[in-house]
Amino acid sequence: MTTLLISDLHLNPAAAEITESFLGWLETRARDCDALYILGDFFDAWIGDDLLDLAGSDPTGHADLAVRVAQALNDLAQRGTAIYLMHGNRDFLLGERFAERAGATLLPDPSLVSFGDQPVLLMHGDSLCTRDDAYMAFRAQARDPNWQARILGMPLGERIQLARQLREQSGEANSNKADDIMDVTPDEVVKVMADYGVTTLIHGHTHRPAVHALDIDGKPAQRIVLGDWQPGHGWEIEVGNTGKPELREIWI
Template structure:
């Protein structure tokens, strides 16, 4: 009998913001693909112009990822890699796997200068402790997906899948995407993050804020004394049109003591070409 995920402590990654960091940006669910150029161009523009010290990507940067070997043969994925590489030369770029791109490998990330992020990761910003996740593991009511996730995150399954011919892997991904699209057209309601599990994760991490993506329902939810921030997806090729950055900015206590600070404050930025 499998353990109840609501009472199974997560294996936490940890990230401590250096004193030099003043701004941290979080984005997720861009679902980059060659057929949606407006979204890609907005992301490209953002990555080139953001002044953040760190850009943390919380999953589903790519619509699909069937192995690092596919990127070597795909001009569009090579363009994406170039954007990551250029940004990583001047800022810390972190990547957390999502449900669409969990097979992004260490070789690809290393070649791009991108740091891997465990799901979930506890980030410490001064006195604040914030828990970061893609969010799919929290959506317990989506039972068919959770069964697939348990299988697909198994290293043996991944090794066997990546050993298949590229064409076979790409066909598998196309079938999954077709199923997902059919569910959207049928008006299927997708699960949200489980409240009990979210609170359990926060308690285990000693955090009072949870930031995640996955659900495409950007909002801020009060969880008693804690808060759950849901990141938006990026979609500039079809409605709803949005490209939102969740920005954390360090604030100082006094103007004459820049080393004394008590918190990091959040804001949501609607990205456009006039914004930096």
């Protein structure tokens, strides 16, 4: 049994090299895996599943990208790989229609899974950054079903413009924040892991790949952080028969 986990690909038409690397990775590295978990920010932005209807007529290229990626994932699923998608802070509007098109299952954040006989907590990671008050306020708004319904009720053109504005605002805001504010809050990590009774947490979001040793209620524990993908390389976690997650940088 082989399970692979990835996060933070930020797929978008302007980063074609990353898209091609990912599609190649699906056909090689992931081809025979039993399960694939994508832990958020798979797309750099997602404005609604009705984007799929614009394939062939969307001048921005987002629709064609979405359809192509969904088909590639579905091809993998048809070969027997279980695929799981988790929302990130960029693609929180990913819905059941895209998941069905991709042959995938949407996972709540956080999700408790088992690798071997070990319980493991999976998260995107943004909810752990509790020192970033401005972001946490936006996150609460963006996860509100009523707010999401209002956004999805807007014409596609307005949603595309809104997504662009949100990305620009996020970039400007982050440039003025201290690094530790945008990283996870250590006390929140310990609290969440203790609440779920786990000694292993896997997440992305921060773009700071590492394995952190922790102590949870007197037990040795670990927080494994997936890195983001860049042209030519990315990050994955492999879980083999032992059930032990192994973080590695991959060159594609």
